[in-house]
Amino acid sequence: MAEPGALIAIGGHEDKERDRVILKEVAGRLNGGKLVIATVASHEPEGYFESYQEAFGALGVTNLVELYVEERSQSSDNPALEALDGAAGVFFSGGDQLRISSQIGDTPIERRIRELHEAGAVIAGTSAGASVMSETMLVKGASSESYRIGDLHMAPGLGLIRDLIIDQHFAERGRYGRLLGAVAHNPRLLGVGIDEDTAIVVEGRAFRVIGSGAAYVVDGAETTHSNIAEARAERALSMFNVCMHVLSSGDRFDLDTRKPTAGAHEEGAEARKDRD
Amino acid sequence: MAEPGALIAIGGHEDKERDRVILKEVAGRLNGGKLVIATVASHEPEGYFESYQEAFGALGVTNLVELYVEERSQSSDNPALEALDGAAGVFFSGGDQLRISSQIGDTPIERRIRELHEAGAVIAGTSAGASVMSETMLVKGASSESYRIGDLHMAPGLGLIRDLIIDQHFAERGRYGRLLGAVAHNPRLLGVGIDEDTAIVVEGRAFRVIGSGAAYVVDGAETTHSNIAEARAERALSMFNVCMHVLSSGDRFDLDTRKPTAGAHEEGAEARKDRD
Numbered sequence: 161m162a163e164p165g166a167l168i169a170i171g172g173h174e175d176k177e178r179d180r181v182i183l184k185e186v187a188g189r190l191n192g193g194k195l196v197i198a199t200v201a202s203h204e205p206e207g208y209f210e211s212y213q214e215a216f217g218a219l220g221v222t223n224l225v226e227l228y229v230e231e232r233s234q235s236s237d238n239p240a241l242e243a244l245d246g247a248a249g250v251f252f253s254g255g256d257q258l259r260i261s262s263q264i265g266d267t268p269i270e271r272r273i274r275e276l277h278e279a280g281a282v283i284a285g286t287s288a289g290a291s292v293m294s295e296t297m298l299v300k301g302a303s304s305e306s307y308r309i310g311d312l313h314m315a316p317g318l319g320l321i322r323d324l325i326i327d328q329h330f331a332e333r334g335r336y337g338r339l340l341g342a343v344a345h346n347p348r349l350l351g352v353g354i355d356e357d358t359a360i361v362v363e364g365r366a367f368r369v370i371g372s373g374a375a376y377v378v379d380g381a382e383t384t385h386s387n388i389a390e391a392r393a394e395r396a397l398s399m400f401n402v403c404m405h406v407l408s409s410g411d412r413f414d415l416d417t418r419k420p421t422a423g424a425h426e427e428g429a430e431a432r433k434d435r436d
Numbered sequence: 437m438a439e440p441g442a443l444i445a446i447g448g449h450e451d452k453e454r455d456r457v458i459l460k461e462v463a464g465r466l467n468g469g470k471l472v473i474a475t476v477a478s479h480e481p482e483g484y485f486e487s488y489q490e491a492f493g494a495l496g497v498t499n500l501v502e503l504y505v506e507e508r509s510q511s512s513d514n515p516a517l518e519a520l521d522g523a524a525g526v527f528f529s530g531g532d533q534l535r536i537s538s539q540i541g542d543t544p545i546e547r548r549i550r551e552l553h554e555a556g557a558v559i560a561g562t563s564a565g566a567s568v569m570s571e572t573m574l575v576k577g578a579s580s581e582s583y584r585i586g587d588l589h590m591a592p593g594l595g596l597i598r599d600l601i602i603d604q605h606f607a608e609r610g611r612y613g614r615l616l617g618a619v620a621h622n623p624r625l626l627g628v629g630i631d632e633d634t635a636i637v638v639e640g641r642a643f644r645v646i647g648s649g650a651a652y653v654v655d656g657a658e659t660t661h662s663n664i665a666e667a668r669a670e671r672a673l674s675m676f677n678v679c680m681h682v683l684s685s686g687d688r689f690d691l692d693t694r695k696p697t698a699g700a701h702e703e704g705a706e707a708r709k710d711r712d
Contacts, residue, residue, distance in 0.1 A: 304580070306607040306631050306650035306682070331582040334610025337650075340682055355582050355672075374582035374613075374672045385698050387684070396631075396650045396684035400696045404680050406582070406616055408663070408672035420676045422661050 162280045165189065165249070167320055167362040171328040171354030171373065172254060172287035176215035182359045182371050186249060187219040189282040193248025198227040200263050201255030201288040208253045227269075235267035244272045249282040252289025258299055260292045261317060270318065283320060287328050290354060294326045295319040298342055304334035307341030310393040314342065321362055323415065325349045330376060332356050337397070339378055344388040344399050347380030350418065358409075365415040369407045369423075379403040379418055438556040441465065441525070443596055443638040447604040447630030447649065448530060448563035452491035458635045458647050462525060463495040465558040469524025474503040476539050477531030477564040484529045503545075511543035520548045525558040528565025534575055536568045537593060546594065559596060563604050566630060570602045571595040574618055580610035583617030586669040590618065597638055599691065601625045606652060608632050613673070615654055620664040620675050623656030626694065634685075641691040644699075645683045655679040655694055 166189060174182040186195070197212045199205035209226040216224060227243045227250075229235050244250070250273055252260065264270045277283050283293070291297045297317030302308070314325075327339045330353035343351040354360060355373025369375045379402070386399040407413060410423020442465060450458040462471070473488045475481035485502040492500060503519045503526075505511050520526070526549055528536065540546045553559050559569070567573045573593030578584070590601075603615045606629035619627040630636060631649025645651045655678070662675040683689060686699020 304608055304610055306684075331610060331613050332580055334580055334607060334612075336610075336612045337607050358672075372672065374674075385696075387698070396634075396648065397682050398650075398684045398687050398698060399682040400698070402680045402682070404678045406673055406675040406678065408582075408674045411674050420661070422663070422674060422676070 162278070164278050165280045165282045167293060168282060168284035168359050169290035169293050169326050169354060169362070170284065170286035170359040171290065171330055171356050173329070173356035174286055174359070174371070175357050176211065180215060180219060182357070183215055184219055185359070185361060185370055186251060186282060186284045187216060187221045190221060190248040194223040194225065194246060195221055196225055196227050196243055196247045196250045198250055198252045198289070200227065200229055201253060201257065201260045201292070203255065203259065212251065212253065229263050229269070232263050232267065235264050235269045240269055241272055244269070244276065247276055247281055249284065250276065252285035252292065254287030254289060257288040257291040257297055257317070258315065260288065261297070261315060265316070265318070277320065290326050290328045292317045293320045294324055295322055296325055296349060298325055298327050298338065301338035301341065303338070305337055307337040307344070307397040309388065309391045309395050309397065312338055312341050314345070323349060325351050327351070327353045330355050331373065336376070339376070340399055340402065341388070341397055343378045343380040343402070344383070344386045344397060347383055350415065351378030351380070352376070353378070366412060367415065368412045369409055371409060373408070375407045377405040377407065377413060377420070379405070381418065438554070440554050441556045441558045443569060444558065444560035444635050445566035445569050445602050445630060445638070446560065446562035446635040447566065447606055447632050449605070449632035450562055450635070450647070451633050452487065456491060456495060458633070459491055460495055461635070461637060461646055462527060462558060462560045463492060463497045466497060466524040470499045470501065470522060471497055471525045471527060472501055472503050472519055472523045474526055474528045474565070475531070476503065476505055477529060477533065477536045477568070479531065479535065488527065488529065505539050505545070508539050508543065511540050511545045516545055517548060520545070520552065523552055523557055525560065526552065528561035528568065530563030530565060533564040533567040533573055533593070534591065536564065537573070537591060541592070541594065553596065566602050566604045568593045569596045570600055571598055572601055572625060574601055574603050574614065577614035577617065579614070581613055583613040583620070583673040585664065585667045585671050585673065588614060588617050590621070599625060601627050603627070603629045606631050607649065612652070615652070616675055616678065617664070617673055619654045619656040619678070620659070620662045620673060623659055626691065627654030627656070628652070629654070642688060643691070644688045645685055647685060649684070651683045653681040653683065653689060653696070655681070657694065
């Protein structure tokens with residue numbers, strides 16, 4: 161039996177012009193096969209496909225097709241399903257995570273994507289496309305603010321990754337507050353905040369970080385107090401004893417033991433000088 | 437012998453027009469005495485004094501004087517020192533924390549302020565005025581970004597609070613990354629990030645949170661790995677097993693045991709409805 165493919169959750173704004181570290185990671189898992197660019201998250205998908213066509217083309221990936229549905233009713237139609245036939249990977253572009261879940265959730269398209277993944281296809285998603293991989297997904301909440309009671313919308317995601325809630329554009333949009341708030345709701349979920357041009361590559365029950373920024377893991381398992389069920393709306397969150405891990409390129413995280421492992425020293429590190 | 441007065445570190449933009457919770461806390465500790473508004477942090481202090489005169493005036497504090505020095509040489513002059521005579525409190529307004537430390541650090545003004553504090557005067561500071569209270573202060577570093585190796589300026593502060601490094605405008609400017617980076621340098625320092633319109637009131641070796649936002653405590657004591665001394669410049673920080681506490685109004689924190697305590701339920705909380 162085949163192993164499920166990797167899941168690659170990207171924090172948005174992945175480099176498409178220079179090193180393309182993240183897109184390379186996706187490309188490297190296609191073995192020359194077809195990549196489906198799913199632009200379902202976007203209300204106006206024009207331009208997304210072309211920009212990925214160019215970026216992946218430069219990496220030698222030429223077999224690309226677009227999957228877009230204007231309306232949920234199209235998610236059972238043959239043309240949409242045919243786009244997925246024999247795909248080696250699916251890449252969800254950014255936009256609105258609710259568009260993905262409401263247009264394709266519980267439709268033949270979603271089932272086909274899940275089957276492809278189970279059979280070994282890589283499933284990647286950036287920004288909204290990353291959020292939607294969660295079992296429960298973050299839909300909306302204040303950026304650049306501490307979490308205030310009641311100020312968060314969550315919804316069922318595609319559930320490709322269990323027990324995880326993903327946020328994106330993380331440091332760039334100051335979303336620590338809302339991820340802490342999300343985890344406070346139920347610390348069973350591990351919070352993962354992913355910076356722009358940064359991704360987690362999930363294989364089995366572990367992930368590795370790639371890209372130029374950081375991925376933050378918020379583990380609320382040992383939290384000793386929170387006011388999330390007690391405080392009035394608009395009041396600032398209290399949450400004691402949260403465990404946080406800041407992971408960068410090469411670091412790994414085990415989702416079952418909830419423990420990080422440091423990556424090897426990066427190449428070129430030998431060029432560092434001792435401080436004196 | 438008198439007890440030292442309270443230290444009130446404010447995250448900037450404290451409410452000056454509505455409830456004025458934080459300014460009330462300062463006013464309540466003056467017992468009708470003189471409050472010195474130290475505008476030293478500002479390159480152009482015009483308007484700061486007047487705005488505090490108005491805000492504190494509405495709270496019944498009428499004995500206000502301004503302390504400003506254009507040049508370090510004036511920090512030994514009588515007019516500046518006389519402003520502090522018999523003061524019940526000193527309030528540092530915002531601006532540039534380096535201006536405070538470089539203009540009054542190790543001068544008769546600083547010594548006089550320290551003496552006042554030791555004798556019971558309240559010392560408050562907002563924004564730059566909060567940062568400068570730390571032993572080592574954060575001067576400059578990226579906002580809305582994860583910490584990158586080398587991207588942080590620290591300097592000796594006034595050292596009114598030991599073993600603490602304070603950051604301000606915290607959630608609003610997405611400064612989690614830089615505070616984590618600062619703590620990674622030496623986890624002996626406890627990081628405290630204070631939101632706008634939020635303050636910590638330090639008495640002895642404990643503080644209480646007041647205001648509308650949150651105060652974040654970053655405790656690196658149990659950190660198991662960081663790449664701060666190993667990675668190349670510009671590389672994103674790795675830092676495993678950081679303990680974070682999110683505190684809001686009424687919560688307390690013991691600086692010696694490094695443990696938080698939840699505040700009592702707020703007034704009006706009885707109006708909450710059970711969810712059904």
